[in-house]
Amino acid sequence: MKYITVTEEFDWRIKVFNSLPFPSLILTPDKVIISANRAFLEKKRTDLEKIVGKTCHQVFYDTEKPCSQAICPFSKVIAEKKSQSTLRRTEFDGNEELWVERMFSPILDENGDVKFIMESVQNLKRVITLEKKSIRIRQFLDNIIQCSPNAIVSADRQGTILLMNQAAEDLFGYSMEEAIRTKNAEDFYSFGKAKKIMRKMRSDIYGGKGRLSATQVNVVNAKGETIPVEMTGAIIYDGEEEVATTGTFYDLREKIAKDKKLKEVLIQINRSEKMASLGQLAAGVAHEINNPLTGILLYANLALERLDKADPLRKHLKSVINDTERCKDIVKDLLVYSRQTSPTKETFQINSLIEESLTLIRGQKRFLNINLVKKMSGDMMLIRADKNQLIQVIINLTMNAIDAMDRKGTLTFRTYRNKPYKKVYIEVSDTGCGIPEENLSKVFDPFFTTKGPEKGTGLGLSTSYGIVKENGGRISIKETSPRGTTSLIELPLYTPDENTSVL
Ligand SMILES: Nc1ncnc2c1ncn2[C@@H]1O[C@H](COP(=O)(O)OP(=O)(O)O)[C@@H](O)[C@H]1O
Ligand SMILES: [Mg+2]
Incomplete structure (x- = not known):
């Protein structure tokens, strides 16, 4: 084993000190420089003799006045016997800030007291730049x-x-x-x-x-x-x-709402197309069938008149007449459905539409156990439309409501308006069986009916749909559940002032 001699040891320390890449000084506790390493001398472009014996503030700041306690960590190093560092922005290098870190390390004597302090100066430009870059990222x-x-x-x-x-x-x-x-x-x-x-x-x-x-x-x-x-x-x-x-x-709320709207529009287009073609077909068939049916009725009635009151054939002949009348009803419905005339418009209050429709049907037996409720708004609600056609729509909705309640329950009519949107609304609500989900998309289809063959033609809602549309409005099922159904008619509000001023 090789021991380091005193001189060798001294040489070794000087060598380490000189090989430090950071400019470094060795100072006494009262800030007097006793040595500087090679990096320091090169950086300051000075010689050892010129700075030994000077204080650090003389060398760094060219002043006799020591730095304030707040920025000089000397006393802290001496008291705590631990390294301290300070970070200072010293000068600008072009646009870049120059930061310097000074490390003050105590060199202790054999009693453990601070004998010297080594001060190393490190330029932090690179570190700070990296840090700034990382902050920016x-x-x-x-x-x-x-x-x-x-x-x-x-x-x-x-x-x-x-x-x-x-x-x-x-x-x-x-x-x-x-x-x-x-x-x-x-x-x-x-x-x-x-x-x-x-x-x-x-x-x-x-x-x-x-x-x-x-x-x-x-x-x-x-x-x-x-x-x-x-x-x-x-x-x-x-x-x-x-x-x-x-x-x-x-x-996804907006997207879902848009998709729903699109689906509705597609269904409507489909329905309109279907109805247009079926309308033409129905019109043709209805005209062709109407005349023979009139003939059958006429001759059956004539035959009935001639038969003896006790004749057993009378019963059969009556059936023929009944069924033929029913056929005529269907044909009548078909003709209404396929009506090709354009509506004749008049101006009227929608409340009067409800009243007139009810006067026509209220006397019927099926109204006996119906509790009729009217929630009509007192606002001005004029519309310009074909009144007779719309009466037919109200009657259709009313009949459907009564059928759904099996002729027993509450039937409510409600009218209201939305002035800014220029719309008037009619709602017909019942406390009936409701429309099952799977039928909702079909109820406006021509010939769709869930009523027995004797009872429904399936043309009520599809006819109503066409009529309301021709009059510039819309009809829909607003709500339905096993507790009842609300149908909604929406029509354009007529404002005479505006409309006459245009004329
Ligand atoms: N208020 C209602 N409550 C329950 N179901 C209804 C209601 N209105 C219509 N529907 C359903 O829609 C179908 C079609 O109605 P509609 O076109 O008027 O034809 P119809 O009355 O001849 O059956 C009805 O058969 C019924 O199933
Ligand atoms: Mg009906």
């Missing part, structure tokens, strides 16, 4: 997250919220601070759903392990409303360990 990423139109939420393994962007705050109705303090990721879903989503993310069949590819789920917002969203998710791993989860959410 971070801000850029933050901006991307914040500006994303999709809601983004991150949570740790316990479900504590870590991050929410603006869109997430809007979607869920909490500010990020509020969510961090009071919410758990599980609160954003209906009960038990969050666990299911976690299971899917951990499995590798829904987009790969740790991922959840786009899937439709419902989330719950601050008001407790359920919102359909398209969600993607990911688990964030640190090595093998799960550290956080992140989810992006796209609000």
